[in-house]
Amino acid sequence: MNRTASSRSSRSSRSSVVRRIWPNAVAVVLFIGLVFPVYWMFATAFKPTGDIISEDPVWIPTDATFEHFKTAVNADHFWTMVGNSVTVTVLAVIFSLIIGLASAFALARMRFKGRKGFIIGFMLAQMAPWEVMVIAIYIIVRDADMLNSLVPLTLFYMVMILPFTLLTLRGFVAAVPRELEESAMVDGCSRMQAFRRVILPLLAPGLMSTSLFGFITAWNEFPLVLVLNKEAEAKTLPVWLSGFQSVYGDDWGATMAAASLFAIPILVLFVFLQRRAVSGLTDGAVKG
Numbered sequence: 001m002n003r004t005a006s007s008r009s010s011r012s013s014r015s016s017v018v019r020r021i022w023p024n025a026v027a028v029v030l031f032i033g034l035v036f037p038v039y040w041m042f043a044t045a046f047k048p049t050g051d052i053i054s055e056d057p058v059w060i061p062t063d064a065t066f067e068h069f070k071t072a073v074n075a076d077h078f079w080t081m082v083g084n085s086v087t088v089t090v091l092a093v094i095f096s097l098i099i100g101l102a103s104a105f106a107l108a109r110m111r112f113k114g115r116k117g118f119i120i121g122f123m124l125a126q127m128a129p130w131e132v133m134v135i136a137i138y139i140i141v142r143d144a145d146m147l148n149s150l151v152p153l154t155l156f157y158m159v160m161i162l163p164f165t166l167l168t169l170r171g172f173v174a175a176v177p178r179e180l181e182e183s184a185m186v187d188g189c190s191r192m193q194a195f196r197r198v199i200l201p202l203l204a205p206g207l208m209s210t211s212l213f214g215f216i217t218a219w220n221e222f223p224l225v226l227v228l229n230k231e232a233e234a235k236t237l238p239v240w241l242s243g244f245q246s247v248y249g250d251d252w253g254a255t256m257a258a259a260s261l262f263a264i265p266i267l268v269l270f271v272f273l274q275r276r277a278v279s280g281l282t283d284g285a286v287k288g
Contacts, residue, residue: 038263045069045257052252068257075244075258077232085236088150089218092157093211099158100165100210101203105195107166108173119167126163131223138227148234153225160221161214172206173199208273216266237262 044052048065051058072078107119141152176199184194222238229235244258 041256041263042260044252045260047253049251049253068251068253069261071251071254072244072258072261075240077235078240080233081235081237081240084150084234085219085238088153088157088236089215091154092161092218093214095154095158096162096165096214097207097211100162100169101207103166104169104173107170109178119170122163122166126167130160134223134227137224141228148229148231150234152228153236156224157218157221161210161217164213165210168210169203169206172203176202212269212273215269219266 043059043061045068046064046066047058047061048063048067051061051063107115137152137156141147144152146152180198180202181191181194184198185191189197220238221236222242225236226239226242229239241258241262244255
């Protein structure tokens, strides 16, 4: 009996170890598969041209060089398009946060006719592919005589990321007890002061996650600016990167350096907002 019990205990222990190991092993494989292309892009950007075209792959650049980055930043209109991308992305995120937060507060705190239909409409807008509307958007902007302008890009980027912002923030606002706001007002705060001092700090994870999502969406957007803005001075970095690859197609070091420069702002922002962004996405998805 003791041997049987010991054998069962041993098998159970091995089974428990296997159950713990295989999810971690799968996670490690997925992590390597997702991270390796990013590592290879940055590594190639720092390699000398000889190491890049060598038949034997150089996994770790030993003779790092910044020549490829110099080629990228000295390309035509690079800094102009950096300014354009930063301008339209930051403004679109700010406007979407302001409008989305106000709308989310109304949807979470107020009860009015058509409220559910309004929410469903925003969900459908979130699922709609924006690419099918490019022609209609082009006609509208052309008729308004606003081609080659950053204003339409900012407005349409804001509309593009607004549904996600509103729906996520609505979950956070709904999770904040009304009693906190009412207690602040009893203590002498106005409604706006109660919102700014009590509710707004509690919404920080939601604001972080939605701003990160909006930044990535607007920063990476390509078809709309390609159609609306034909002049180089009005284009953004995704279009610049596409044109750069066409011009420097054989210069893989410069191409990877350009791609690295394009990816750095998103990586930096994600590193700083990672913890709050992940908690914000999960909390906003299940609350409210």
